[in-house]
Amino acid sequence: MTEHPTSHERRQPGAGRPPAPADPRGALLRTPEQPSTLPGGTALPVQARTGDAPKGPGTTTSYGKHGPTGGQTSAGTDMSPSSGSTASPGSASATGTGAPTPPPASPGSEHSQPSTAEPDPHRPRPVPEAIPAQPANEQDRASGSPGGKDRRTGQGLPPGGPMPMRRDGDRLRFVGAATRRIARGIDLDEIVMGLCRATVPTFSDAILVYLRDPLPVGDERPTGPVVLRLRRTDRIPEERDTDGGFMPALQPEPSELQAMTAELCEVRPGGALAEVLRGVRPVFADAPAARAALPELLGDDLVVPGGQRAILAPLRGRRRVIGAALFLRRPERLAFEADDLLVAAQLATHSALGIDKAVLYGREAYIADELQRTMLPETLPRPTGVRLASRYLPAAETARVGGDWYDAIPLPGSRVALVVGDVMGHSMTSAAIMGQLRTTAQTLAGLDLPPQEVLHHLDEQAQRLGTDRMATCLYAVYDPVSHRITIANAGHPPPVLLHLGGRAEVLRVPPGAPIGVGGVDFEAVELDAPAGATLLLYTDGLVESRLRDVWTGIEQLRERLAATAQLTGPDHPPPLEALCDEVLDMLGPGDRDDDIALLAARFDGIAPSDVAYWFLEPEDAAPGRARRLARRALSRWGLEDMTDSVELLVSEVVTNAVRYASRPVTLRLLRTDVLRCEVGDDVPQLPRLRQARATDEGGRGLYLVNRLARRWGATRLSTGKVVWFELNRG
Numbered sequence: 001m002t003e004h005p006t007s008h009e010r011r012q013p014g015a016g017r018p019p020a021p022a023d024p025r026g027a028l029l030r031t032p033e034q035p036s037t038l039p040g041g042t043a044l045p046v047q048a049r050t051g052d053a054p055k056g057p058g059t060t061t062s063y064g065k066h067g068p069t070g071g072q073t074s075a076g077t078d079m080s081p082s083s084g085s086t087a088s089p090g091s092a093s094a095t096g097t098g099a100p101t102p103p104p105a106s107p108g109s110e111h112s113q114p115s116t117a118e119p120d121p122h123r124p125r126p127v128p129e130a131i132p133a134q135p136a137n138e139q140d141r142a143s144g145s146p147g148g149k150d151r152r153t154g155q156g157l158p159p160g161g162p163m164p165m166r167r168d169g170d171r172l173r174f175v176g177a178a179t180r181r182i183a184r185g186i187d188l189d190e191i192v193m194g195l196c197r198a199t200v201p202t203f204s205d206a207i208l209v210y211l212r213d214p215l216p217v218g219d220e221r222p223t224g225p226v227v228l229r230l231r232r233t234d235r236i237p238e239e240r241d242t243d244g245g246f247m248p249a250l251q252p253e254p255s256e257l258q259a260m261t262a263e264l265c266e267v268r269p270g271g272a273l274a275e276v277l278r279g280v281r282p283v284f285a286d287a288p289a290a291r292a293a294l295p296e297l298l299g300d301d302l303v304v305p306g307g308q309r310a311i312l313a314p315l316r317g318r319r320r321v322i323g324a325a326l327f328l329r330r331p332e333r334l335a336f337e338a339d340d341l342l343v344a345a346q347l348a349t350h351s352a353l354g355i356d357k358a359v360l361y362g363r364e365a366y367i368a369d370e371l372q373r374t375m376l377p378e379t380l381p382r383p384t385g386v387r388l389a390s391r392y393l394p395a396a397e398t399a400r401v402g403g404d405w406y407d408a409i410p411l412p413g414s415r416v417a418l419v420v421g422d423v424m425g426h427s428m429t430s431a432a433i434m435g436q437l438r439t440t441a442q443t444l445a446g447l448d449l450p451p452q453e454v455l456h457h458l459d460e461q462a463q464r465l466g467t468d469r470m471a472t473c474l475y476a477v478y479d480p481v482s483h484r485i486t487i488a489n490a491g492h493p494p495p496v497l498l499h500l501g502g503r504a505e506v507l508r509v510p511p512g513a514p515i516g517v518g519g520v521d522f523e524a525v526e527l528d529a530p531a532g533a534t535l536l537l538y539t540d541g542l543v544e545s546r547l548r549d550v551w552t553g554i555e556q557l558r559e560r561l562a563a564t565a566q567l568t569g570p571d572h573p574p575p576l577e578a579l580c581d582e583v584l585d586m587l588g589p590g591d592r593d594d595d596i597a598l599l600a601a602r603f604d605g606i607a608p609s610d611v612a613y614w615f616l617e618p619e620d621a622a623p624g625r626a627r628r629l630a631r632r633a634l635s636r637w638g639l640e641d642m643t644d645s646v647e648l649l650v651s652e653v654v655t656n657a658v659r660y661a662s663r664p665v666t667l668r669l670l671r672t673d674v675l676r677c678e679v680g681d682d683v684p685q686l687p688r689l690r691q692a693r694a695t696d697e698g699g700r701g702l703y704l705v706n707r708l709a710r711r712w713g714a715t716r717l718s719t720g721k722v723v724w725f726e727l728n729r730g
Contacts, residue, residue: 013292022499035384038336049550113238140538157490171340174203175343177198180715182194183350185354185585188233191354203343204329205236205333206233207328208326209232209323209325210230211231211322211355212227213227213264215359216320225267225269228324229263229265231323249416265298272296273293275293276290276314280314281314281341282313282341283312283341284310284336284685285311286656293312294326297324304328305330307335308335310326311326311340312324312325313325313345314348315348316355317352317353317355323355325351343413369394372401373429375431380408383410383415385605388600390600391583391584391596393595394594395426395541401431402431403423403431404421404541405423406421406537407442411445412680412724413479413668414479414480414670415477415480416480417445418599419438419473419475420538420539421438421472421473422438422492423542434471437462437473440458446716448717449718450486450488451522451523451524452522455515459522460518463518468516470514470515470516472491472492472493472539473489473491474489474490475488475490479604480604480606482607483528483531483669484526484529485526485529485603486524491511491515493538493539493544493550494506494509494541495535495537497533498536499530499537500533501565501570502562502570504558504565508525510523530603531605533573534579534600534601536598537598538597539594541594541596541597580598588621610672611671613668614629614666615665617664618658618661620680623650623655623658626650627649639671645727646675649677650677652705653669653701653723656687658681666679673729674710674727677724677727678724679721682719688702689703
């Protein structure tokens with residue numbers, strides 16, 4: 001076929017256009033199945049329309065001065081304009097196919113072609129090529145026919161392989177899609193995987209990502225040598241399908257590359273790899289600097305393809321280089337071009353910044369989690385006459401910091417304070433306020449203040465912390481000797497008491513105002529705490545959510561406790577740990593809007609027969625009377641073998657008490673798993689253990705207590721103090 005010459009300064013639309021690859025987002029320019037003809041048999045000039053069926057795999061349409069001309073060429077061969085004389089109507093084309101060539105149309109003919117100054121509105125615009133991707137179906141494979149040539153380089157296209165990016169628009173679209181995929185990652189692994197999945201196989205056949213070990217965080221200046229660790233590899237699998245295209249990689253296959261590559265690489269100061277990383281810009285593997293750096297990075301086992309088929313791109317964060325990425329192409333695939341260095345630079349920059357953010361986010365989440373965990377009790381105490389169990393659940397992985405807390409504080413007289421609270425909000429500030437309120441509650445509990453007084457002082461402390469620092473709190477004191485519990489509430493959900501027979505009861509406690517409101521009086525109530533009963537303290541996250549109100553949740557909690565107690569029978573309470581797990585199982589998928597603190601206390605109490613209690617007048621005869629009373633109690637309990645130690649220690653502690661007391665001194669012996677002795681007086685000063693000199697006549701009483709007792713201590717009361725010690729039985 002002979003075509004009219006076309007000016008290079010002003011090319012005709014569509015002249016010399018190669019067949020466009022199939023693109024699902026656009027249409028191909030195709031010739032009609034049967035061209036229209038004039039009555040004399042002359043073919044009419046054909047207007048290409050979107051959606052017309054092509055005549056064959058090699059049919060193309062060329063536009064000369066006077067109209068389109070059709071011809072047959074080999075599949076995938078580019079067509080370029082050539083000079084020559086115009087063939088007469090009906091003559092065979094230069095290609096020998098016999099296709100008729102239309103004659104020049106007159107200016108007034110309705111079939112004449114529009115001039116280049118006035119483009120035809122019916123002619124479809126050239127469709128931009130799609131981003132080359134790994135062929136997954138017949139339509140994708142049709143875009144890269146075997147035997148074709150790249151328009152820019154003139155090299156042959158590999159059969160069945162991904163099409164190269166031949167336009168700047170292709171690269172821009174690819175970089176945009178890749179960076180969006182990388183930006184979707186939150187943690188480190190997601191970002192690195194996003195980089196690998198975005199580049200393989202569209203940009204490269206394989207990728208290796210190295211990161212510093214350990215990764216620096218923020219402005220940290222790491223000490224020691226720079227070490228790179230192979231974080232992830234990805235590649236196109238070797239298997240091919242029947243049509244010659246690569247099979248899609250359902251799972252990443254890093255085994256071959258990881259087995260052939262050194263996992264750790266120490267960057268030598270002043271070495272070739274250090275120079276490449278310091279330069280920041282990606283380089284081809286055949287560059288002199290990269291040729292010396294790659295063996296240092298990969299080891300001697302992995303052979304990098306020759307030519308420009310490998311790009312080494314440093315990963316630079318905000319402060320420093322944090323790693324490197326190596327993009328590889330197989331020898332049978334087209335080599336990288338100079339513009340691909342810009343693509344690699346964009347991918348490396350976005351990945352490095354995302355890794356920096358992920359590391360900072362991980363460090364902040366770790367600090368916040370550790371902050372709250374350290375503010376909660378690491379272990380619960382084991383006070384006499386009560387068993388404890390607890391649970392804490394954060395709201396979600398992305399909101400791990402909250403203001404919920406629980407605590408169990410041993411008090412004088414074998415009592416124990418049970419505390420649960422909730423600071424409003426979810427932030428580091430809420431966690432910090434929670435820590436301050438918990439510390440304040442522990443200090444107030446050590447003063448042995450009544451529950452309502454503790455809440456009053458907590459309210460004052462919250463107001464000192466800020467005007468908007470509000471929290472709810474429930475404070476209860478359990479006495480195992482009297483089997484009573486005293487409770488004061490500050491706007492917290494009421495506790496639930498599970499009796500031994502299986503009945504669950506919501507305790508009627510005055511609700512009170514939240515801590516931080518100010519100017520509100522708190523009221524305490526005293527209730528029975530029978531042996532075998534279980535008291536459950538919790539925060540509102542357990543019973544309140546977007547799907548239910550707080551009272552509905554409390555009723556569901558009561559029913560769950562009663563149903564759990566029925567499983568063990570009326571005479572055996574359910575185990576505490578299993579009971580806590582059953583309570584948390586009532587949470588549904590939409591019930592984790594808030595963090596949850598849970599504290600369960602099983603009341604065992606101390607039987608009256610295991611308690612001996614006396615009043616001693618503050619006189620010189622008091623120590624001798626205390627020894628006689630202790631001897632009788634031990635004989636009644638069958639603990640005669642402990643008589644000598646108990647008499648000695650009781651005599652020393654009572655002697656110290658009556659020396660300064662002005663009111664009667666109390667002496668109490670408690671028989672539980674240990675033998676506990678408590679001596680109380682009205683003097684607030686606490687005794688201190690000191691080393692007596694050789695010339696001193698006294699000062700050795702507490703030294704003997706410290707040497708012989710299992711534990712001992714002194715606690716200040718509102719009316720004085722209590723000095724106690726414990727001895728192991730038998």
